[in-house]
């Protein structure tokens with residue numbers, strides 16, 4: 001059943017979506033953009049650009065949601081003039097009427113969010129000269145693919161709402177998706193999540209988080 005959702009403001013002025021069925025927002029209420037910028041762009045994308053300077057960067061996102069992480073990444077890809085192919089999976093796509101309320105383009109000075117949301121599922125779509133997007137409709141747990149990635153943005157709902165998405169089998173699946181040297185970043189730093197990552201052979205690094213969040217994680221496939 002599709003969740004009941006509502007677009008709400010966060011403390012940095014950027015919107016998020018509240019999943020009223022789970023009682024969880026898609027981002028930190030202290031600021032959606034500031035959180036995504038820290039967890040996925042600074043800790044993930046900028047590190048991957050430095051580590052794989054000559055490759056087209058292949059990024060996988062678990063939970064396309066509002067498209068904020070994709071939009072921030074498209075912006076950085078253009079700033080760095082670095083080719084990115086971004087593949088995002090989503091089990092419960094936002095209705096377009098809700099997606100069109102989101103204020104991210106206005107805040108970032110971009111105009112790509114509408115085309116991201118309106119792009120056909122399962123097709124490669126060019127969003128800007130440096131950023132191609134493929135949205136996959138479905139459940140991550142059921143994904144079958146031989147594709148491999150330099151970087152994963154792991155943005156499932158928190159373990160309190162979706163414990164099944166933080167279990168060892170999921171991290172085995174995530175680790176299999178990474179290229180050698182590939183990295184995964186996530187906002188959840190719970191110790192059993194770190195342990196589940198280590199148990200599938202990932203090297204786990206703890207880093208300072210965004211506002212009101214002490215630690216966030218980067219896991220590396222060594």
Ligand SMILES: C[S@@+](CC[C@H](N)C(=O)[O-])C[C@H]1O[C@@H](n2cnc3c(N)ncnc32)[C@H](O)[C@@H]1O
Nearest residue numbers: 026063064065066090091092139140155156157
């Ligand atoms: C915390 S929100 C983050 C959304 C997105 N990254 C953003 O910045 O807006 C989690 C997202 O994962 C999606 N999701 C939840 N369970 C999923 C599953 N099993 N497979 C794929 N997507 C899922 C939700 O619908 C939601 O869009």
